[in-house]
Amino acid sequence: MNLYFLQVVNGIGIGMIYFLLAVGLSIVFGLLRFVNFAHGAFYVLGAYACYQLMQLGLNFWLALIVGPVVVGLCAWLVERLLLRKVYDLPHEFHILFTLGLAMAIQELVILYWGPVGFNVAPPDSLKGVVMWGSFIYPKYRVFLILFTAVLAVAIWLLLERTRLGSIVRAGSESPEMVTLLRINVYKIFGLTFALGAWTAGLAGVLAAPLRGVEPFMGIEALAVAFVVVVVGGMGSFSGALLGGLLVGIVQSVMTTLWPQGASLMIYVAMALVLLLRPDGLMGRAQ
Amino acid sequence: MTALLCKHKDLLLAVLAVLILPWMLKSGSLASEVLIFALAALGCNLLLGYAGLLSFGQGIFFGVGSYALGILLTRTGMPMPAVLLTAVVAGAVVAGMVGWLAIRQKGIYFVMLTLALTQMFYFIAYSTPEWTGGDNGLLDIPTLPLTVFGHTLLPNKTAWDYYVFVAILFLLVFWALQRVVDSIFGRTLLAIRDNPARCTALGYDIVQFKLLAFMVSGAVTALAGALYAMMTGIAPLTSINYHMSEVILLITVLGGTGNLVASVLGAAFYVIVSDWLSYMWPRWLLVFGFLLMAVSLYLQGGLWGACKLLFARLRPTAAAAQRGEEHP
Amino acid sequence: MTTDAILVATDVVKRYGKFQALSGVSIRIKPNTIHSVIGPNGAGKTTLFHTLTGTVLPTSGSIVLKGQEVARLTDYQRVQLGMARSFQVTSLFPRLTVRENLRLAAQGVQPGKALAFWSKALLTGVHDDLIESILKRLELSACIDKTSSQLSHGQQRRLEVGMALAAQPQIIFLDEPTSGMGIDDIDAMKAIIHGLRQDLTVVLIEHNMGIVMDISDTITVMQLGTVLVEGTPQEVKGDARVRQAYLGNMITGGR
Numbered sequence: 002m003n004l005y006f007l008q009v010v011n012g013i014g015i016g017m018i019y020f021l022l023a024v025g026l027s028i029v030f031g032l033l034r035f036v037n038f039a040h041g042a043f044y045v046l047g048a049y050a051c052y053q054l055m056q057l058g059l060n061f062w063l064a065l066i067v068g069p070v071v072v073g074l075c076a077w078l079v080e081r082l083l084l085r086k087v088y089d090l091p092h093e094f095h096i097l098f099t100l101g102l103a104m105a106i107q108e109l110v111i112l113y114w115g116p117v118g119f120n121v122a123p124p125d126s127l128k129g130v131v132m133w134g135s136f137i138y139p140k141y142r143v144f145l146i147l148f149t150a151v152l153a154v155a156i157w158l159l160l161e162r163t164r165l166g167s168i169v170r171a172g173s174e175s176p177e178m179v180t181l182l183r184i185n186v187y188k189i190f191g192l193t194f195a196l197g198a199w200t201a202g203l204a205g206v207l208a209a210p211l212r213g214v215e216p217f218m219g220i221e222a223l224a225v226a227f228v229v230v231v232v233g234g235m236g237s238f239s240g241a242l243l244g245g246l247l248v249g250i251v252q253s254v255m256t257t258l259w260p261q262g263a264s265l266m267i268y269v270a271m272a273l274v275l276l277l278r279p280d281g282l283m284g285r286a287q
Numbered sequence: 288m289t290a291l292l293c294k295h296k297d298l299l300l301a302v303l304a305v306l307i308l309p310w311m312l313k314s315g316s317l318a319s320e321v322l323i324f325a326l327a328a329l330g331c332n333l334l335l336g337y338a339g340l341l342s343f344g345q346g347i348f349f350g351v352g353s354y355a356l357g358i359l360l361t362r363t364g365m366p367m368p369a370v371l372l373t374a375v376v377a378g379a380v381v382a383g384m385v386g387w388l389a390i391r392q393k394g395i396y397f398v399m400l401t402l403a404l405t406q407m408f409y410f411i412a413y414s415t416p417e418w419t420g421g422d423n424g425l426l427d428i429p430t431l432p433l434t435v436f437g438h439t440l441l442p443n444k445t446a447w448d449y450y451v452f453v454a455i456l457f458l459l460v461f462w463a464l465q466r467v468v469d470s471i472f473g474r475t476l477l478a479i480r481d482n483p484a485r486c487t488a489l490g491y492d493i494v495q496f497k498l499l500a501f502m503v504s505g506a507v508t509a510l511a512g513a514l515y516a517m518m519t520g521i522a523p524l525t526s527i528n529y530h531m532s533e534v535i536l537l538i539t540v541l542g543g544t545g546n547l548v549a550s551v552l553g554a555a556f557y558v559i560v561s562d563w564l565s566y567m568w569p570r571w572l573l574v575f576g577f578l579l580m581a582v583s584l585y586l587q588g589g590l591w592g593a594c595k596l597l598f599a600r601l602r603p604t605a606a607a608a609q610r611g612e613e614h615p
Numbered sequence: 616m617t618t619d620a621i622l623v624a625t626d627v628v629k630r631y632g633k634f635q636a637l638s639g640v641s642i643r644i645k646p647n648t649i650h651s652v653i654g655p656n657g658a659g660k661t662t663l664f665h666t667l668t669g670t671v672l673p674t675s676g677s678i679v680l681k682g683q684e685v686a687r688l689t690d691y692q693r694v695q696l697g698m699a700r701s702f703q704v705t706s707l708f709p710r711l712t713v714r715e716n717l718r719l720a721a722q723g724v725q726p727g728k729a730l731a732f733w734s735k736a737l738l739t740g741v742h743d744d745l746i747e748s749i750l751k752r753l754e755l756s757a758c759i760d761k762t763s764s765q766l767s768h769g770q771q772r773r774l775e776v777g778m779a780l781a782a783q784p785q786i787i788f789l790d791e792p793t794s795g796m797g798i799d800d801i802d803a804m805k806a807i808i809h810g811l812r813q814d815l816t817v818v819l820i821e822h823n824m825g826i827v828m829d830i831s832d833t834i835t836v837m838q839l840g841t842v843l844v845e846g847t848p849q850e851v852k853g854d855a856r857v858r859q860a861y862l863g864n865m866i867t868g869g870r
Binding site: 017035036083086087090093094096098103104105106107109112138220221223224227229230231235241257261262264265266273279 | 413537575
């Protein structure tokens, strides 16, 4: 009983990372109207940035701040210099361009850091466990849940209370609305793309002490982000949260029941949800 | 006579490619690899260029074909042609299941779902080592001769023997797909790609058409996977993973989606260039990443599109005539 | 009276999230008539068309076509029962020829045959007579081998109607067929629509009151998602509520 409870709590932690990934994808889609297939690559970059910064002597907390910003900056440059030219083309080419970008980033990562992964240690202040009566739990994972919860509230405020957020939500529901709001969206395209990459990079930094870093973690992250978005609905905050937690918990619980099949069960769960509710958990905002 | 040649010019170009490869390449297995991946690209092209479906799931069918052939050849005494047929049918059936789940999802959800399903099938293969050999894959798959009633038609002993076998199958499939693309079904697919709302208003059940296209694509891609497994002697996990889907898509887009011959071009380019580069630099995939970005930005028609542009510069009147015949 | 109508819609409601586009619309369409639906912008006319033809499924309500309940059927299913429509914004296959556009439209009532893997599309000639007669009716015979994007706007609007006719329907829905047309084209279209009355039932959304008043048998006036008034052109022209809805002067047109 205790073991399953632990796994559920683990699942919440990892699920929040998945939620973060999915929300970043949604924000980019809501405004730029395409799915960034390099999202997983930005996740990898964030994780490796964390590793590299810590190798250079920075502590984890600084890496947590600087890493995602560096990733966001790279994304912003890509948008300004290259991505802009793709907007007028048919949808497939947005996806294919970012696919090429993802391939290139992955190869560059291997080029610089090698094909073998590394471990990343959590900061000293978060090493060890927390004890709450008979409940023993790693400090880092507690931090993860608390930090991402605060982040979730901040993102919710961004989506519900700011102009950018209303555009994202409106854009996800009806593309015509975005043009009607008469905002110069081109100016904020770069910022939005960078924001999406920033969330992916942040998710990568947060995941690094849990999972370590390795070049092929990007595709796994991208696939899971897609699962969350397909199940929870694009542009839906509650969908991303629910979907992320569902995926995280399924994965964690399955590592106890059937370790080899833990990853498989994420996708089986997704297939089941889609069979029973083709429009996802929250219904599609058509 | 020239009219007949013009009508079948795509098939003739395919035949030309098949004849040129042995002359260009020293390695029979490399030449076979070109045709095998051309088959896979044809399957992807049917979806992308004709049905308007961007599928990240082609690796699923390639892998299914590989594993089906591998399992049947190493565990049963089924004759090779029957094994190939079974692999093709398996590809169609799996494509039917995947398609049924994915096609009901609109727009971008479809694309994302095909990627997620690729991961799912990868993990299925990974977690059932009794069937797939898991991490190691299936090993020692024999390359069997083509025999009919005890008579050996093709010995398939050497790499070039096998190339002949692959080439014949390739040309047959190419011819068949050309007919499908020119048929009422093919033209309806094009219409669905260009204006789905209009098609449903006219009475077409779009899902049904897309599903059928998906199954044809799955069948062709599974054949490619099966032929590849028989050539290399192994059915590894990498036949069914995301990277395979990625590469098939890359080849299709690099070649271009305007025409079936484009897929042959794309496959030849990828297989030959990657083979050449891999001797010099382990990170050669980086080049293709950049190429994909460049094609997306500047040359959406791919290599075939570039050829057409070149042709237009050199022979303006002939190009205009050809433009009238190309599919839109 | 009920047996008279070819299409009976009762209490059709359509909600998009919190927005109610149609609030219980009932309409009865008699066979071989021209039934126009008019109303100011935002009245819900196109939404009504969408629910009647199946482009969009109604939130609730009943739609009975020739005695059969069709409200929960999709548009491609309703086409098989004798319905066809044109669109307010021209929706053709721009890269295909006029001939092929119409062939696809004609094939739509036999979608099973469109699964034919093997037969060359344009060589079968099955629909040639139908295509020719439609083009003659619409005065587009000269354009048969041009791609639809090469046509003028007026010609494209006529082809829009042609696409609906190719299904050989019993009831046809035309959504602003004359929108954006010049005077000559409008007159030609008016004559074409009027001529359709013999063979089928026409349901029409139009802003051009000249056409509406001249050729309609029945007019339904909509406003804010409900039916305001329904009657003959004379009755509608004289109705005070209609005048108010249109701010007075738009409905006195017509010759």
